[in-house]
Amino acid sequence: GAGVSQSPSNKVTEKGKDVELRCDPISGHTALYWYRQSLGQGLEFLIYFQGNSAPDKSGLPSDRFSAERTGGSVSTLTIQRTQQEDSAVYLCASSSLLVDTQYFGPGTRLTVL
């Protein structure tokens, strides 16, 4: 597809379970970002990838959060032992180094019961 895609669009899980969120960036975009948006709030930066490496993971809230990117394309954000405060929309964005503009996916709405 032409845009950034994310899956699943919605995820409901029980406290303590692990979840994986997927992001497919725009083809050819080397930069990939993960953000978290709590209800009615702005975007909270989580992690940035350049290619497969993550030069900046300073926004990950705890060691329960991890992310990886393979083949310079798809990225997975994993949240272990989910807590209710993890409930939010998780947004992924990608950009080309030539054009400093992020293009966002539709997000994954995570609800932890």
Add this chain to the structure above:
Amino acid sequence: AQKITQTQPGMFVQEKEAVTLDCTYDTSDQSYGLFWYKQPSSGEMIFLIYQGSYDEQNATEGRYSLNFQKARKSANLVISASQLGDSAMYFCAMRKLGSGTYKYIFGTGTRLKVLA
């Protein structure tokens, strides 16, 4: 530390009127970029306009223009001839430019409602 402040949690504007959404920023960096994004109720973030700190001209993109006042550290978004479809959340964001810096800082947003 970098910070973005959007002081207007909500704004109303009459259709076809112009509206200004405020954004002030705090940074000690010399080279930075300023961005505006629109987030409709569908949730997807849509890039609107970009201004570089060294750009001498204010950025414009169609009905969107960025009123960049560097000395005041403000980057207000002006939407001309508002349309009903402009109703959305609007976020101002900033990023330091240069190698090794990738983090975008977002403001808390302004919810714009365009009235018919």
